[in-house]
Amino acid sequence: MTRKAQSSMEYLMTYGWAVLVFAIVVGILYATGVFGGGANLSSECAAEPGFTCSNPTYTPNGITVSISDASGQNYYDSWIFVVSRAEDIGSSGLPVNFSETSTANMVSVGTLIPSHVVTVNFNYEGAGAIPAGNIPVGTPFIGYVWVAYCTAPVCPNPTNFVRIGSITAIRT
Secondary structure, three states, rough: OOOHHHHHHHHHHHHHHHHHHHHHHHHHHOOOOOOOOOOOOOEEEEEEEEEEEEEEEEEEOOOEEEEEOOOOEEEEEEEEEEOOOOOEOOOOOOEEOOOOOOOOOOOOEEOEEEEEEEEEEOOOOOOOOOOOOOOOOOOOEEEEEEEEEOOOOOOOOOOOEEEEEEEEEEOO
C-alpha cells in the first residue's frame, strides 16, 4: 500500500469513528426528547391497584378515558371525574375546589362492576379542571382520574372517593 493510500485510510478510520460516535449521541438525545422540548410525551393512563385505566384521548370535545374495576368489589352509584395535577389538594386528599355534593364536573357511570370497562368523556362544560377553548394540538393535560362511590346499592350522594389513576392526554 502506498504511503498516500495508507494516510487516507488512517484519516478515514480516525475521523470515521468520531463521526459515528457523534451520530449515535445525537440520535440518543433526539430520542429522549432533548431537541423537542417534551414533544415525545404520549397519552397514557397509569392505574392504581384495583383498577385499570386505558386509552386516554384529548380532543376538541374533551378528554375520554376507559376505566375498569379490577378489585372484585362493586362501586355503587359511581361518578367519575378528572382533575388537573395543578389543582390544590386539601387535607381530605381531595382537590380543594371539589364539592362532594356537586356533580357538575362528574360523569355518572352507575354501578362500577368488576371487569366491566366503562368509557367516559369529560367535556369542557362539565369538567372545570380540563382546559377548554382553542387548545393547540400537542398540548398535554396531566392529572388524575377519580371515582366517587357508595358502598351500599342506594345512597343520595357518593360517600367514598378513590383516585383511580394518573392520566396524561395529548391534545390531538
